[in-house]
Amino acid sequence: MPLEIETEIEHDLEDLKKDIETTRGTDRWSDAPADVKELFHVLEWNIIEGEHFDTKELIHDALEKECTARTMIAGPMATGIAEVGRRFKMDEYFLPEVMMSAKCMHAALEVLKPLIVAEKTEDVGTVVVGTVQGDLHDIGKKIVAMMMEAAGFSVIDLGVTVTPDEFMEAINEHNPVIVGFSALLTTTMNMQWETLKRITAEGKREDVKVFVGGAPISQSWCDKIGADAYGIDALVSVEKAKACVTNLSNMKGGDPELHAALLAIDTEREEAKLAEAVAS
Ligand code: B12
Incomplete structure (x- = not known):
């Protein structure tokens, strides 16, 4: 059974920053099992830090834990790249860092795209x-x-x-x-x-x-x-x-x-x- 995890919570970027930098005692993904919640934080950090060699493996780990592609895109991937955008805007990050984070997003999407597209049943x-x-x-x-x-x-x-x-x-x-x-x-x-x-x-x-x-x-x-x-x-x-x-x-x-x-x-x-x- 795919895991249902709430990703709709709207975040103020400043709150997200505090949350990401100081604590993982967050309300983000609190409805997920503890190991999945931890994995989501690791994936979020992977994107923020641009560790693109490891991204696909993390995505596969999450898929093995029954996380859906949509949850990952709307959850840790979205918050990770949002934090990258904030850092860029505040001059904490420069172009090379943003490019590495973009590589992570592309690596993740490469794995997830076939899973999402496979949902297609009709031609509208x-x-x-x-x-x-x-x-x-x-x-x-x-x-x-x-x-x-x-x-x-x-x-x-x-x-x-x-x-x-x-x-x-x-x-x-x-x-x-x-x-x-x-x-x-x-x-x-x-x-x-x-x-x-x-x-x-x-x-x-x-x-x-x-x-x-x-x-x-x-x-x-x-x-x-x-x-x-x-x-x-x-x-x-x-x-x-x-x-x-x-x-x-x-x-x-x-x-x-x-x-x-x-x-x-x-x-x-x-x-x-x-x-x-x-x-x-
Ligand atoms: C990743 C990134 C890059 C990567 C892009 C890699 C890639 N292949 O896409 C790289 C490093 C190449 C890059 C380059 C630059 N970037 Co840039 N980048 C970003 C960043 C951090 C994330 C964008 C992103 O992918 N977001 C995640 C996705 C999921 O969100 P999204 O794109 O908004 O898409 C969602 C919706 O908008 C909507 N949507 C999107 N498209 C469409 C289309 C349709 C039809 C519909 C219906 C909906 C829809 O649905 C999507 C999914 O939910 C943003 C920060 C930000 N806040 O957006 C800056 C940002 C966009 N970049 C910025 C800048 C300034 C640049 C550069 C000019 C920097 C420079 N000095 O060279 C260059 C421009 C290069 C160019 N000519 O395009 C600024 C733009 C500021 C402005 N006022 O214009 C931003 C906002 C950063 C900032 N805060 O200052 N960037």
């Missing part, structure tokens, strides 16, 4: 994703792509620093239901807008639903550039993508009603969370 449509021109970040986009694939989509991943031309070529060739732009830099987020303008100029806006995501991206950015949906994380992105091929499948890309319906998915989730918090 095509998604084209890519990181926009000028941007080399691809860890989050890869996670989104694999979760989409598990949910039944055929995913065409165009890689990193994808030009508007390349996005257009892929749209014309694959006729996707959704095209997703990832951007992690404030200096490249504008390329999401440029690519979207290009899709509109080529007369393809109604044919494709446009999703945007990445650390600096927000719902208000999505609204501003006229994209259809913002995906704060992979799970939310998949939920919205599924809506595009089920109850919202008759709506066209760029339709304000589609935009509102996709946004309502976030509102409903927030309301449900609030109701749950009030009830407990």
Whole structure:
């Protein structure tokens, strides 16, 4: 039986720092058996310290203990790389350290991807994703792509620093239901807008639903550039993508009603969370 471990707790980065640096007496993964909790802390440290030669072994150890790929991605891998981002921002880490941590994430995803993708049972449509021109970040986009694939989509991943031309070529060739732009830099987020303008100029806006995501991206950015949906994380992105091929499948890309319906998915989730918090 796969282990069910809570990974949804939201962390303030400062609290996470204190927690990671000073104690393992944490509420993170407290519902996991003690050996799994310890292993998760070791995996988290492995990513923070960029010990990429050992990452795959740790992932295999966790799989042997019945941890799921999703738990590892949303749990220790997410908190580990978040702490790396904080250290980088505070000038405690420089580029070489971040690159080593990214290597750990890629090593882990290499093991986990086949397990996630194996969940695919049906083909519900095509998604084209890519990181926009000028941007080399691809860890989050890869996670989104694999979760989409598990949910039944055929995913065409165009890689990193994808030009508007390349996005257009892929749209014309694959006729996707959704095209997703990832951007992690404030200096490249504008390329999401440029690519979207290009899709509109080529007369393809109604044919494709446009999703945007990445650390600096927000719902208000999505609204501003006229994209259809913002995906704060992979799970939310998949939920919205599924809506595009089920109850919202008759709506066209760029339709304000589609935009509102996709946004309502976030509102409903927030309301449900609030109701749950009030009830407990
Ligand atoms: C790892 C990393 C790198 C690695 C990237 C390796 C790789 N192959 O991806 C390397 C070392 C190469 C790197 C380079 C640089 N980086 Co960097 N990097 C990071 C770091 C630490 C983690 C990013 C990450 O992987 N996060 C984990 C994933 C899981 O999260 P995510 O990407 O946000 O994805 C989730 C959601 O956003 C969403 N999502 C993501 N994409 C999409 C797409 C769609 C369609 C949808 C729906 C959803 C979605 O779902 C994902 C899964 O849940 C961030 C810190 C941070 N806080 O983000 C800095 C960060 C993004 N980098 C930063 C900077 C400055 C740089 C450099 C410019 C540094 C330099 N001086 O050279 C270069 C830029 C290179 C370039 N041209 O792109 C800054 C950006 C600041 C800014 N204001 O723009 C950050 C924020 C660090 C910081 N705090 O200062 N970086």
